[in-house]
Amino acid sequence: MSSIEQPVDAQLIEQTKRQIQSLVSEIGQLAERTVAPGEFYPEFLNRVVSALAAIGGVVWTTNEQGQLALQYQINLQQTRLAEDEEGQRRHSRLLYKALADGQGMLVPPHSGSGDKDEAGNPTEFLLVIGPLGTDLEKVGLVEVFQRSDTAANVQEGYLRFLLQMCKLAAGFLKSHQLRHLSDRQVLWSRLEEFARGVHASLEPTQTAYTIANEGRRLIECDRVSVAIRRGNRCTIEAVSGQDVFDKRSNTVRLLGRLATAVVATGDPVWYAGDTRDLAPQVEDALQEYVDEAHSKMIAVLPLGRPKPDHEAEPDEREAAEPPIGALVVEQIEDNRVAPALTQRIEVVCRHSSSALANAMEHQGLFLMPLWRMIGKSRVLVKARTLPKTLMVAGGVLAVLLVMLVWPARFELYSKGTLEPVERQDVFAAVDGEVVQIGEPGHPIEHGTQVRRGQLLVKLRNSQVEVERAKIEGDRDVARQRVRSLQQLLDNRSLRQDEQQRVLGDLAEARVTLRSLDAQLELYKKKMADLEVRSPIGGLVVTWDLENRLLHRPVQRGQILLRVADPDGPWQLELHMPEDRMGHVARAQQAIEPALPVSYMLATHPGTTRQGTVEEVAQGVDIRTAEEGPTALIKVKMDRDDVADADRRPGATVNAKVYCGRRSLAYVWFHDLVAFVQSRILFRL
Numbered sequence: 001m002s003s004i005e006q007p008v009d010a011q012l013i014e015q016t017k018r019q020i021q022s023l024v025s026e027i028g029q030l031a032e033r034t035v036a037p038g039e040f041y042p043e044f045l046n047r048v049v050s051a052l053a054a055i056g057g058v059v060w061t062t063n064e065q066g067q068l069a070l071q072y073q074i075n076l077q078q079t080r081l082a083e084d085e086e087g088q089r090r091h092s093r094l095l096y097k098a099l100a101d102g103q104g105m106l107v108p109p110h111s112g113s114g115d116k117d118e119a120g121n122p123t124e125f126l127l128v129i130g131p132l133g134t135d136l137e138k139v140g141l142v143e144v145f146q147r148s149d150t151a152a153n154v155q156e157g158y159l160r161f162l163l164q165m166c167k168l169a170a171g172f173l174k175s176h177q178l179r180h181l182s183d184r185q186v187l188w189s190r191l192e193e194f195a196r197g198v199h200a201s202l203e204p205t206q207t208a209y210t211i212a213n214e215g216r217r218l219i220e221c222d223r224v225s226v227a228i229r230r231g232n233r234c235t236i237e238a239v240s241g242q243d244v245f246d247k248r249s250n251t252v253r254l255l256g257r258l259a260t261a262v263v264a265t266g267d268p269v270w271y272a273g274d275t276r277d278l279a280p281q282v283e284d285a286l287q288e289y290v291d292e293a294h295s296k297m298i299a300v301l302p303l304g305r306p307k308p309d310h311e312a313e314p315d316e317r318e319a320a321e322p323p324i325g326a327l328v329v330e331q332i333e334d335n336r337v338a339p340a341l342t343q344r345i346e347v348v349c350r351h352s353s354s355a356l357a358n359a360m361e362h363q364g365l366f367l368m369p370l371w372r373m374i375g376k377s378r379v380l381v382k383a384r385t386l387p388k389t390l391m392v393a394g395g396v397l398a399v400l401l402v403m404l405v406w407p408a409r410f411e412l413y414s415k416g417t418l419e420p421v422e423r424q425d426v427f428a429a430v431d432g433e434v435v436q437i438g439e440p441g442h443p444i445e446h447g448t449q450v451r452r453g454q455l456l457v458k459l460r461n462s463q464v465e466v467e468r469a470k471i472e473g474d475r476d477v478a479r480q481r482v483r484s485l486q487q488l489l490d491n492r493s494l495r496q497d498e499q500q501r502v503l504g505d506l507a508e509a510r511v512t513l514r515s516l517d518a519q520l521e522l523y524k525k526k527m528a529d530l531e532v533r534s535p536i537g538g539l540v541v542t543w544d545l546e547n548r549l550l551h552r553p554v555q556r557g558q559i560l561l562r563v564a565d566p567d568g569p570w571q572l573e574l575h576m577p578e579d580r581m582g583h584v585a586r587a588q589q590a591i592e593p594a595l596p597v598s599y600m601l602a603t604h605p606g607t608t609r610q611g612t613v614e615e616v617a618q619g620v621d622i623r624t625a626e627e628g629p630t631a632l633i634k635v636k637m638d639r640d641d642v643a644d645a646d647r648r649p650g651a652t653v654n655a656k657v658y659c660g661r662r663s664l665a666y667v668w669f670h671d672l673v674a675f676v677q678s679r680i681l682f683r684l
Contacts, residue, residue: 227255417653
C-alpha cells in the first residue's frame with residue numbers, strides 16, 4: 001500500500017505565519033511597556049504558548065534566596081507532576097540545572113529515569129526551557145509543554161523561537177531593572193535627606209516637624225503626625241503639611257488620645273478596618289478618631305530611646321524606659337498595607353526614635369539656654385575677634401555711662417483738651433420731655449450766643465401738671481370748707497358743745513389748707529424747673545441740639561447742653577495717668593512757682609506752645625477703660641497764643657509736663673523701671 005500525501009494548504013500556512021508574527025509583535029510591544037513583572041509574565045506566557053501551539057507552560061522566577069518559585073502557569077496540571085513526588089524532585093533538579101547553565105534546553109519526555117538523583121523530564125511532554133535574565137542576574141526560566149511527536153528540526157525551531165522571545169523578555173527585565181534601580185536611588189536619596197534632616201536640629205519641636213514632613217515624603221502616605229509624651233499624656237506636636245494647627249481641635253485632641261493609649265501599651269498598632277485584636281482602651285480611642293478623621297489605614301508606632309549596642313550585665317539592667325512619643329501614619333483613601341510601605345515606616349520610625357530622643361535629652365539639660373548662650377559667646381574672645389569685641393564692648397560701656405550720667409529733661413507725656421475756663425453744663429432738674437428749644441421765635445443751636453437766665457430748653461411733665469391741678473382743686477375745697485366753718489362759727493345760736501366741735505374742724509381745715517398751699521408752691525417750683533435757663537452768658541457749644549433733644553424724654557441730672565464763654569480765659573485740661581502722678585507731685589515740691597508745660601495742638605503739630613500747671617486734682621477718675629485711672633491737671637495758658645479759629649472747646653492737645661532733670665537712661669526707661677519695681681520686685 002502506498003500512502004497518499006495530503007496537499008499542503010499554502011493559504012493556511014501564510015495565515016499561521018501572520019498569526020505568529022502578530023503574536024511576536026505583541027510580545028515586543030509588551031516588552032516595551034512600563035508594567036510590573038506580575039502583569040508582564042501572564043501576557044508574555046499566553047502569547048508564547050499560543051505562538052507555539054503548545055499544551056501549556058510555566059514562568060519560574062527566583063526569590064532573594066535564589067530558589068525558584070512559580071510565577072504563572074498554563075495547564076500545569078496536565079503534566080501530572082503533582083501526583084509524582086519523585087518526578088517533582090527530578091523536574092526540580094532539571095530546572096535548577098537549566099538555571100545554572102543559563103542556556104536553552106530541549107528535554108524529551110521521560111528522560112533521565114535511569115538514576116533517581118538524576119535531573120530529568122518525568123512528563124510525557126517535550127519540555128522547551130529558556131532562561132530569563134539580564135547581563136547582571138538570572139531572573140528565572142520559561143518552560144513550555146509541547147507535543148513530542150514532531151520532527152527534530154521542528155523541535156529546534158521551538159527552542160529558537162522561545163530563546164528569541166526570552167531575549168525580548170530580557171529587554172523588558174533590563175528596563176524594569178533600570179527603573180527599579182532608579183527608584184531605589186530616589187529612595188536612598190530621600191532616606192539620606194530624611195536622616196540628615198531629622199538629626200540636624202536638637203530642638204524637639206523642629207525635629208518633630210522634620211519627621212512629619214520629610215517622613216511623609218519618604219513613606220509616600222497621606223499624612224504623618226508626631227506625638228510627644230509629657231507626663232502620662234501625649235500631645236500632637238507636628239502634622240505633615242501644616243505649619244500651624246489648632247491643638248484644641250477635636251481631631252487633634254482625639255489623635256492625641258489615641259497616641260496616649262498606644263504609648264501606654266508600648267506595642268505598635270496597625271489598623272486597616274479591623275479592630276478585633278486590639279486592647280479595649282486602644283479600640284475605643286481608635287474608633288473615635290476614625291469616626292472623626294475618616295482614615296482608612298492608621299499605623300501608630302511608639303518611639304522609644306535607642307537601646308545600647310551591648311547587652312548589660314544582669315545587675316546593671318534597668319527597667320525599660322517608657323516611649324518618648326509616637327509616630328502616626330495615615331492613609332485617607334486606601335487601606336492596603338504594602339510590604340514596601342511597612343518597611344519604609346519602620347525605617348522612619350527607627351531614625352525618628354533616635355533623633356527625637358537626642359533632641360529631648362539635649363533640651364532637658366539643666367540651664368540649657370544659658371549654656372547655649374555661653375557656647376555661642378566663645379567666638380567673641382578668640383584671638384582674631386578679640387580686638388573687635390573689646391572695641392564694641394568699650395563703645396557699649398561708653399554709651400551706658402553717658403546714659404547713666406548725662407542729665408536730660410524729664411517730661412511726662414499726656415493727652416488733654418483745650419477748654420474755656422468759664423463754661424457750664426446745663427442739667428435737667430426734673431424728668432420730662434423736651435418740647436421746645438430756645439424761646440419762641442428765637443431757636444437755639446450750636447454757636448448761638450445766649451445771655452444769663454435765657455430760656456434754653458422747655459420740658460413737659462404730664463404727671464407734674466396732673467398732680468398740680470389735683471392739689472389746686474383740693475386747695476379750693478379746703479378753702480371753701482374753712483369759709484363754711486367760719487360762717488357757722490359766727491352764728492351765735494350754736495350750743496357750747498357744737499361750738500367746740502366746729503372750732504376743732506376749723507383748725508383742722510386751716511392746717512390742711514396750709515399744707516396744700518405749701519405743696520402747690522413746690523409744684524410751682526417744679527413747673528418752673530421745666531424751663532431750663534442758661535446759668536451764664538456765652539455760646540452754646542453742643543452740636544445738633546434738635547436731633548439730640550427735641551421730643552425726647554430726659555431724666556433728672558442728665559446733661560442737656562453746654563454753654564461756654566469763648567471771650568474769657570482758656571486752659572488746658574490734661575488727663576495724666578495715675579502711675580505718673582508721683583513724679584508730678586515731687587516736681588511740684590521741687591520746682592517753683594509752677595511746673596512748665598509744653599503743648600501742641602492736634603491741628604498744628606509743628607507748633608509748640610508753653611503753659612504752666614495751675615491746679616492738680618486730688619482725686620483720680622476713670623474716663624475710659626483704655627486710658628485707665630487718670631488725674632486731671634489744669635494748665636494755665638495765654639489765650640492769645642492760640643488763634644481764634646483754633647480755639648474750639650474740646651480740641652485735642654498733646655502735652656509734656658516738665659518734672660526736672662534726670663539721667664538719660666531714666667528718662668528713656670522710667671516706665672520699665674516702674675514696671676519692674678511694681679510688678680516684679682514688689683511681688684517677690
